[in-house]
Amino acid sequence: MLALDPKAIDLATLRQLWRGAPANLDNASLARIRASAASVERIVAGGATVYGINTGFGLLANTRIPQERLAELQRNLILSHSCGLGEMLPRGVVRLMIVLKLLGLGRGYSGVRPVVIDALQTLLDKDAMPLIPAQGSVGASGDLAPLAHLIAALLGEGRIDIAGDILPARQALAKLGLPPLELGPKEGLALINGTQASTAIALDALFTAERVFGAAVGAGALSVDALKGSAKPFDPRISEVRGQPGQIRVAAELRGLLDGSGILASHASECVKVQDPYSFRCQPQVMGAALDLLVNAARTLTIEAGAVTDNPIVFEDEDIAISGGNFHAQPVAFAADIIAMALCEIGSLSERRTSVLVDPKMSGLPAFLTDDGGVNSGLMIPQVTAAALTSENKSLAFPASVDSIPTSAGQEDHVSMAPIAARKAATIARNAAGIVAVELIAAAQGVDYHAPLTTSAPLQSLHEKVRALSPHLEADRYWADEMAALQGAILDGSLLPRLWL
Template sequence: MKLNPEQVTLDQLRQLCAGAEGSLDDTSMQRVADSAASVERIVAGGETVYGVNTGFGLLANTRIPDDRLAELQTNLILSHSAGLGDPLPRHVSRLMILLKLLGLGRGFSGVRPVVIEALQALVEKDAIPVIPSQGSVGASGDLAPLAHMSAALMGQGSIDVAGEVMPAAAALQKLGLDPLQLGPKEGLALINGTQTSTAIALDALFAGERVFAAAIAAGALSVDALKGSVKPFDPRVSKLRGQPGQIRVAKALRDLLDGSEIVASHATGCPKVQDPYSFRCQPQVMGAGLDLLANAARTLTIEAGAVTDNPIVFPDEDCAISGGNFHAQPVAFAADTIAMALCEVGSISERRTAVLIDPKMSGLPPFLVENSGLNSGLMIPQVTAAALVSENKSLAFPASVDSIPTSAGQEDHVSMAPIAARKAGTIARNAAGVVAVELIAAAQGVDFHAPLKTSPKLQEVLSSVRKLSPGFTSDRYWADDMAALQFAVLAGEIGAGEDFLG
């Protein structure tokens, strides 16, 4: 698809994260050329501009001779390629490159079109730099990871070519690409920016929306397994509160349960007055989470097309202004809210599982298995879910409230956005495991109500669960079922049939 950085959509980003092709449109390339020409004029005019002909950070007052400006940019990339840790997932690094293209494509960064072409070639040839996941504090840009990306263009570091990792120089030669020679401002334009944090956060968001949809489906199925009430999902209740997420979730639950024979069987004469909060408060809890996810999606969509390097070049005036758009605080806050929302998605899901396996609460056989005692049923899958929830609670403490000075105090407040984003991704995966356990429990609970059937929509959910985890009458090896369903949840193969984030 052709990308216009001034009109980025969440769906475009979702497609790019999933592997869709993308390149800058012609208008963007013209803006890039105009900004590069402006940098040439600034250098020729002799003006001292940070990062163009000065040192960096605390060395900003050190003027660099014109004949050493290319060396300055090369040294910048090499010195900042100082990351550690496991490599970022391949698709996240690819998305990071595409986000960098979007930011540079606004035409305020001063790079030449050849830089765009070099980045674009990596994506087109499925050659993704190997980028360590640790080393950025999310201010002054994601310096270390973006430096590793840039170093690969110069033949330094490693590149993953269609799944085969090799030295960057060998990879470029194999692909018929020349190592990039950087010009004034270009190294700084490449490593200043929030693209690493934003890419990781977007990946967590997209995983999170799939987990959210599966959790809604699991929650509805659990209501039927419990023979719970649908009255709390009445639109009149949510309308009186007015929270948009709550209204949407209540409607989704009503739609999923519509036509259930189990619901109809206890519509009158049911002795129960109220269900536990984890069942009847789903619109309130999940709806609040949805509102957080939606707000994070808005922030990250804006950030994806933002100019976040420094200094910013204004071609119409041939001037450059040093600012702070590289500070990733908006991304950090967005990532932390994703983490908190998904932590609660998992937390309330585990509570529903705990209710279903407890005969005093559910009226179903203990641990949802016949001959309990001889069989332990879902006793330990629920323990695993509890362990994942506890881990998520620890991870959900916001990274964005932390800061540590760097660069000899020049960068004295930082966002920790990449740490927040990585934690959000882990929480999403853990929550998917929790929801997987609930799906097994809810499906088993519904089966106990046969010959009554759940609703047509939930029968589809039930069928998807049963393909990966058949019903059981005695104990069996659980890990494979749970892992398969966790994968299905993360892949979006089980859900409420609704696109909650648009």
């Protein structure tokens, strides 16, 4: 059980949480939560008008709500905002949303009672994930609709998936031993204001991107040997004089992967080729730049994971609640768009290497990497699939963060579109995994043509993993299942478990 300290959350812990590690808030967080809840009680008792505690919301912020209707105010807030549409968010993303909400509340500036924390913790402990539609948030005033669906489930509304068994929320709560939650002052607003949906989706895209990146570096190295390409562009002196950190790291990785390759050694002294195509030669430059973007996005999202992003923010030492705009998800939107652009280029570079390998004029290998061409089409159409995914990613990579649309009768006149950016990044990541899967098949086939020469030990290990899912091509066969299997192995991290972030 991970003890979560919202003030010291790091990327390694977030990665563990993404993988499903059990967790709860540490004792210091629980003490801060109790102090903040007591402060809200004192504010209410004092009779001051405070946004979100005893007023309406958005354009209705100037409407004072009488004391006897404060509980009704909070419940209605949740119900009215539970208006999402579209496919349900993946269970893993919902789990991250709950964890991130606990982290934000655990900072002690939100005014929720311990009973709310206990209810959220029970969902985690029992693997009970509310069904949350993916669409409906514009990433400002918080991820209102997705978070409302999360909390509505605790009120007994909607549906909950308990370890794969989907039940009406009230029935699921009874099974979990939880009474429907009754919200106190400020609690509804604290629970649906925040960037936890956008950040959870973006973190899912980030960690998936890390796996796709690693697989693409491995595929790129294997493709160099399939092409009988040169390792000279990966010389450390080239990268050092430029100084870009990602480029230096990628060049070193490529050198390590190719070290000891019999294929590389066979043509090192008398190779007549002057230069390889950019998609081979410029891997450190392109992949390194993508890595630097992912590292920057990781920094932003790690900060956001432990941030206070609801409104108003309660400062219990003075018993005041200050309205601001921490719910605005612009940092997450930019980070998600950066992830999307990096992934788009990772896939684009991979597809170009596949294109070179299947072209006999470029590779010197049999056309489409098949014998008896004409009767057999070989990798002709898998490369088309990679091209289709690459172009789809290009259309998806246009940044969502540069868009805005006014909401709430103009009160919320600039929004971030962070959840849209994050969902696009997640889609691009899956597509990029498919593109790299095709390259791995092509690269493995190309290396096979150089037998009895063998590649390096690490690349031979990668080659064997590819061959376990996609055997050597002798004649045309049904491709889709093995392409999907390789795509899945990239996405689940089993193909190349190396961590880059």
